[in-house]
Amino acid sequence: MIIENGIAAVVTGGASGLGAATARALAAKGAKVAIFDLNAEKGEAIAAEIGGVFCAVDVSSEESVDAGFAKARAAHGQERILVNCAGIGNGIKTASRSKEDGSIKHFPLDAFERVIQINLLGTFRCIAKSAAGMMTLEPIDEFGERGAIVNTASVAAQDGQIGQAAYSASKAGVLGMTLPIARDLMGEGIRVNTILPGIFETPLLASLPDNVQQSLAASVPFPKRLGRPPEYAQLALTMIECGYFNGEYVRLDGAIRMAPR
Template sequence: MEISSNTPAIVTGGASGLGAATARAIAAKGAKVAIFDMNEEKGNAMAEELGGTFCKVNVTSEEDVDAGFAKAREAHGQERILVNCAGIGNAIKTASRDKQTGEIKHFPISAFQFVVEVNLIGTFRCIAKSAAGMMSLDPITEDGGRGAIVNTASVAAEDGQIGQAAYSASKGGVVGMTLPIARDLMNEGIRVNTILPGIFQTPLLMGLPEKAIDALNASVPFPKRLGNPEEYAKLAMCMLENDYFNGEDVRLDGAIRMAPR
């Protein structure tokens, strides 16, 4: 799919990090980009930078998502591109014992559910609504392609660390649903792929102490550094532009395999 002014895009979590880098890459091709995010200040700034539209969207809210799609489509037309970068994480053991008191606690179910609501159900909610909209469009490729979707999972989907049960489950769900969704949409000319990033220069990680970042750099086989959001964006662009890229889950991680902790 050739990305141009005729291929409107939506990027969830597009106000910062991986989403912002991808939004910039798409906009550089001439496409109008709508940013779905909770951060109004950063979201509006990104939309202004790109000449796009900001939509304050909580992906766990049906009303928010519907309003976001309506606003984006009113501004730019029906999107042909959806990139899902919105996500959260936490670090809580399934069950643990306090070293001082011996008190035993378990993972709060509400905290587990919230991570799944954002990362898995929120992603699917946006996919389903975007795909339904794309189906109303005429094909724009020789193969009958109407649009393309890229999701964000994590290497934690395959080698989650201690305390990542909820995060790994949610991201594993994104990986697990990629091929079935691609098959659901195969007769409609809508492609679906997923990226599994390793440790990247996101706002969360860059707030760590320098020693912690040095240790993370050293843990990557090669190159020995955190990934750049622009490197994520390059893979996302390849998935969007290469019409034979479909139903795939691809690690982007410098060959890292996460240790238990």
């Protein structure tokens, strides 16, 4: 799919990090970008910067997602591109023993469910609703292509660390549903792919002490640095523009394989 002037795109989690870089990259190619996020201040600023529209969206809420798509489509028309970057994480062991008094506690199930609701169900919710909209469009080439979807999993989907049970489960779900969804949509000309980022420079990592960031960077085989959001955006655009890229996942991680901790 050629990303040309006027093509409509939606980026969830587009107010910061990987999503913001992708929104900027799409806009630079001429796309009209709608940013779905809960951070109105940052989202409005990026939308203004790239000539897009900001939609206050909680991907765990069907009503909020419906309202976001309605606003985006009223501004730009039906999207042909969806990039899912919205997500959260936490670090809680399945069960643990207190070093102070030896008491035992387990992972709070509401905290586990929250991660699944946003990372997995939120991603699927946006895919399903966007794909249904794309199906109303006319194909753009002789092979019947109507749209392209890119999802964000994580290397934690394959080698999650201590405390990442919820996060890894949610991202493994995103990875696992990529091929079946691509097969669901193959007759409609909608391609679906997923990126598994490694350790990237994001607002979350930026809040860590410098020595921790340096240690994380040193753990990457090559290049020995953190990933940069524009590198994620570069791969996302490749998945969108390469018409033979479908039903696939790609690790973008400098060859890292995560240790237990």
